[in-house]
Amino acid sequence: MISREEALDVYQQMRTIRSFEEKLDALVKVGRLPGFLHLYVGQEAVAVGVCAHLNERDIVNSTHRGHGHCIAKGVDLKGMMAELFGRRTGICNGKGGSMHIADVNLGMLGANGIVGAGVPLTVGAALTAETKGTGGVAVAFFGDGATNQGQFHEGLNLAGAWKLPAVFVLENNGYGEATPIEFATAVGDLSVRASAYGIRSLVADGMDFFDVFEKAGQAIEHARNGEGPTLLECRTYRFLGHFVGDPMGYRSEAEQDDWKSRDPLETFLAKALELGLVREDALKRIDEQVAAEIEAAVEAAEAAPYPEPSDVLTDVYVEG
Amino acid sequence: MARRLSFKDAINEALFIAMRADADVIVMGEDVAGGGGRKDQGIEDAWGGPFGTTKGLIGEFGPKRVRDTPISEMGFVGAAVGAAATGLRPVAELMFIDFLGVALDPLLNQAAKMRYMFGGKARVPLTLRTNVGAGNRAASQHSQALYGFTVAIPGLKTVIPSTPADAKGLLLSAIRDDSPVIFCESKSLMNSEGEVPEGDYEIPIGEAAVLREGSDVTLVGMGSTVHTALAAAETLAADGVHADVIDLRSLYPMDETTILESLAKTGRVVVVDEATPHCGMAADIASLCADKGFDSLDAPVKKVTAPHTPVPFSPVLEDAFMPSADDVVVAVHEQLGWNA
Numbered sequence: 001m002i003s004r005e006e007a008l009d010v011y012q013q014m015r016t017i018r019s020f021e022e023k024l025d026a027l028v029k030v031g032r033l034p035g036f037l038h039l040y041v042g043q044e045a046v047a048v049g050v051c052a053h054l055n056e057r058d059i060v061n062s063t064h065r066g067h068g069h070c071i072a073k074g075v076d077l078k079g080m081m082a083e084l085f086g087r088r089t090g091i092c093n094g095k096g097g098s099m100h101i102a103d104v105n106l107g108m109l110g111a112n113g114i115v116g117a118g119v120p121l122t123v124g125a126a127l128t129a130e131t132k133g134t135g136g137v138a139v140a141f142f143g144d145g146a147t148n149q150g151q152f153h154e155g156l157n158l159a160g161a162w163k164l165p166a167v168f169v170l171e172n173n174g175y176g177e178a179t180p181i182e183f184a185t186a187v188g189d190l191s192v193r194a195s196a197y198g199i200r201s202l203v204a205d206g207m208d209f210f211d212v213f214e215k216a217g218q219a220i221e222h223a224r225n226g227e228g229p230t231l232l233e234c235r236t237y238r239f240l241g242h243f244v245g246d247p248m249g250y251r252s253e254a255e256q257d258d259w260k261s262r263d264p265l266e267t268f269l270a271k272a273l274e275l276g277l278v279r280e281d282a283l284k285r286i287d288e289q290v291a292a293e294i295e296a297a298v299e300a301a302e303a304a305p306y307p308e309p310s311d312v313l314t315d316v317y318v319e320g
Numbered sequence: 321m322a323r324r325l326s327f328k329d330a331i332n333e334a335l336f337i338a339m340r341a342d343a344d345v346i347v348m349g350e351d352v353a354g355g356g357g358r359k360d361q362g363i364e365d366a367w368g369g370p371f372g373t374t375k376g377l378i379g380e381f382g383p384k385r386v387r388d389t390p391i392s393e394m395g396f397v398g399a400a401v402g403a404a405a406t407g408l409r410p411v412a413e414l415m416f417i418d419f420l421g422v423a424l425d426p427l428l429n430q431a432a433k434m435r436y437m438f439g440g441k442a443r444v445p446l447t448l449r450t451n452v453g454a455g456n457r458a459a460s461q462h463s464q465a466l467y468g469f470t471v472a473i474p475g476l477k478t479v480i481p482s483t484p485a486d487a488k489g490l491l492l493s494a495i496r497d498d499s500p501v502i503f504c505e506s507k508s509l510m511n512s513e514g515e516v517p518e519g520d521y522e523i524p525i526g527e528a529a530v531l532r533e534g535s536d537v538t539l540v541g542m543g544s545t546v547h548t549a550l551a552a553a554e555t556l557a558a559d560g561v562h563a564d565v566i567d568l569r570s571l572y573p574m575d576e577t578t579i580l581e582s583l584a585k586t587g588r589v590v591v592v593d594e595a596t597p598h599c600g601m602a603a604d605i606a607s608l609c610a611d612k613g614f615d616s617l618d619a620p621v622k623k624v625t626a627p628h629t630p631v632p633f634s635p636v637l638e639d640a641f642m643p644s645a646d647d648v649v650v651a652v653h654e655q656l657g658w659n660a
Contacts, residue, residue, distance in 0.1 A: 059406055093439030100437035109405060110438060114429050120395050121430060124402020124410075131346060131384055131408060138402075151425065154395025161390060315440035316474055318498035 002052075002213065007277035010052065010209060012286045014044040014265050016293070017068045020077070021240075023294050024067075024084065028244045032302075034086060037098050040068035042239035045264035046171050047072035049204075049212030050139060050232075053220045057136035059107045059125035061118030064099050065238070066111025069141050073108045075101075081297035087304035094307045095315065107136075115176075116149030118142060119168065123155045126164035126229070137165040137223040145176025147190055153197075156231065160197040165223035167216070170233040171206060177242045178250045194231035206236030207262040210271060236264075322485075322515040330484035330516045331373045331449075331505065334491040335411065337520050339381050342409060345495060348387040348400060349413025349449075353378040355388065370415055371451070371510050393423035397448070401431040404446040404500070411495055414450040417466045417504065431500040432475030446500040447491070452480070453544050453594055454631045454642055455508035463507075463631035463638075465543075465593070468600035470502040471572045478571040479525055480504040482546035484514040486569060489523030497525060504571075506543040528575035530582070534562025537588040537652050540579060540605055542568040545592040545643060552592075552648035561652060571601060579605060580613050587618030588655045592643055597625040619655035624648050 002010065021041045027033035040047070043065075051072035054060065062069040070080055075091060083090030083101055090096075091103055102110035109125065112118045118140045125138035146152050147170060159166045170191070176184055187193065194201035200222065204215040212234055219230035237259035241248050272278045325333065339345045354367025356378035368375025378386040389396035393414060400412035414423055427448070434442040454463040470478045477499055481487040487505070494501035531546065532553050541549035546567040553563040564582045568574065583589050589609050591602040602623035609621045624643045632638055653659050 061402075091439065092437060092441070095439050096437040100433075102438045102441070104405065104438055104442045109402070110434065112430075114425055117398070117425055117430055120398020120426060121402035121405070123395070124399035124404070124408075125406040127399055127403045128406040128408045131403075132344070138406075150394055150422075151398060154390075154392045155398065157390060157392060158395045158399055162387070315436050317477070318435065318443055 002277070004277050006052070007272050008282060008286065010048055011268065011272070011278060011283060012290065013048045013072055014209070014268060015286060015290050016077070017044045017047065017071050018265060019290050019294055020067060020071065023298065025240065025244055027298070033084060035084065035097050037244045038065040038242065039240045039244060040065050040238070042259070042264070043171055043173060043206065043236045044068060045209040045212050045268065046169065046206050046234045046236055047141070049209045050169055050216040052213055053217050054139065056107055057134050059109055059122070059136065059138040061109045061122045061125070061140045062111045063115070063118065063142055063146070064111060064113055065143070066101055067098070070101055070103070070108055070111070074106055075103045075108055077293060078297045078300050079103070082301040082304050085301040085304070086306065087301055088307045089304040093311070116142060116146035116151035119146065119152045119155035120158070122166055122168070123159045123164060126159060126166035127162065129165050135224065137167060137220055139167045139169060141169045141171060143176065144170065144172040144174065144181045144190060145184070147193055148184055156194070156197040156199060156229070159229040160199040163228040165226065166229040167219045167223055168229060168231045169216070170231060171236055172233055173236050173238045175242070175250070180250070191231060191233040199228060200230040202230060202232045204232060204234045206234030207264045207267055209264060209268045322517045324513050325484050325516040326510070327484045327487050327512050328371050328373045328510045330488040331491055332375060333516070334488040335374060335377060336380070338411070338492055338495045339377065339385065341520065344407065344409045345411060346385045346387065346403070346408055347374055347377055347411045347413070348389055348396060350389055350391055350415050352413055353383070353386050353388050357383045369413065374413070393419050394426065397423040398426035398430065400446055401426045401444060404431070404444045405434055405442055409445045409495060411447045411449060414448055416462050417450040417452045418461050418464050420466055420469060427470070427476065427500070428473055432473045435499070436475060443498045444500050445498045447494045447503055448500070449503045449505060451507050452504045453506045453508055454638055455544070457633065457635060457638060459633040460630040465595040467502065467504050467571055468595055471601065472599070476500050476502055477525055477573065478502040478504065479569060480506065480543040480571060481569060482506070482509065482541070482543055482567050484512070485516045486523050486529070488516055489521050490525070490569065492520065493522040493525050496522070501525065504543060508544045523569070526570045526573040526575060528569055528578040529567045530564060530578065531567050532563060532565040534564050534586070536561045536563065536586055537590060537655065538564045538566060538579070538582040538586045539590050539592060539648060540566045540568060541592045542571060542601060543594070545594050548643060548645050549592045549648060551645035552652070555645060555649050556652055561656070568601070574604070576608055576612070579608060583609055583613040584616045587616055588652070590622045590624055590648055590651045590655070592624045592648055594626055594643055596628050597623055598628060600625070622651035622655060624651050
């Protein structure tokens, strides 16, 4: 269980992700923000529930839907916003954008435009942790769609064979882009895929922070203790489209409403209030603080300079 | 002091030196130990790689730093990239460059782009050793010279030595380079021998070598075709035609200056490459000469390459596929107008 102080941090992170993503959605729709964005609304409990166990030695690999993982890993909001606006002050100097947002200094090894590609990278990060004895663990976030990719299968097999300190967090939101998972595989319970590689699996309710936190804690402790990798399936749902501008049409209003009735922020709050972990007035202060921080990040980003055209040539190779 | 060593032993020596000097250097790939380290069966060492280039490493550095991988190229190349980005200096072995087809994403979209995408914050000091080329009767899927693919990817460097001494020095440079380097080893040269200096030395990436000097024609080779070019130069010399022979060594970055300086002297360039002719080194060098050396050209640039076909199996066919010294001599004769 978490302390009162931790409960406020959890709420602040989940609220920040939600508000950050909703702000981006609005900015794209009025034409203020360029690019190709995949938003994390609805899945906040997963990123926050897993990253709550991580420290700076630990490495995270993310997906095309990566803002939530960045925020939960502690990446600077202003730097993220400036990156999304393509500015020189962005966390990647404007070279990466939404799909490659990263901060390697914080162990955030990047969002990734290739579905499943973060899995072998995570195996490599776990190999570094094990070989150098850093005590760190490596965590891959990926969706249900990635579990049909070769990189997922080869990565899990290797992590199992080498018993590496890795956790593979499968965020099963039911859809690979527009296609339902049951159209994509005959395997009904995706967590069973772990057994093919001799590694442990756990299933969490991805809409419930407390459940994700508990199961992720077990998986990460297992990895840190040298007991090998775990596949942690978190059953969740994305409340918005696959990308901003997704015309949808592949899922019913009733299905969406059903999942939205289990909103991870509301689910967390109800339980935290019941347990006496948080108080209404403190939550309100956090809401205001988060909103102000996001506004400030947008203002700073829009005022920031663009990269120089000549910057296209820099940072291809390590110089000197 | 230099001794005679085989190409594969020179590579082996470079790996020992790099691993002794830096505990972050690890070796991983299919059969790099080959089951070595099975002390329960009394096995200290086994294959040491399909050509023996990693022989003995498991004994000195142990199974944590010398890792046999499953036959799972996408998985272990991706893991090598992830390890490189987080603090190790992996030397991964892609047994044959033909397997690029199942290992490409970690190189193309991850290793090559991380530094750029992340605004210069990432380093990916990966070395990918891989066998290239024909001549071993290994047919279409184990004989290709696909380095043109990796040269075309911004963010990767690609090198290909032609002598044991360069193999050692270039491999040490590649391992210590903070950018990903594709290190190509020509299968047909593995057992070739040459003088190799003792100790730790580096051959800089990006510098070609001039192996023979002449004033009439420039022959540019890489890997195995350096030897084809040298053989052709010997034949040409008998007829009074004297060739500069350039060993490219580094394919990207490429030493344009050495090629253009030689062209300015000779007025003629023949590129000898065992890769197929399109979108490759020969085409790039011909383009370089037309673009930046046009005024020096006394004859069209000639590309002596493999044909636009897969590599065949039958020895008769494979020999016909490979560019030969005779092909080079014919190309030079054409430039001189001797075949008219």
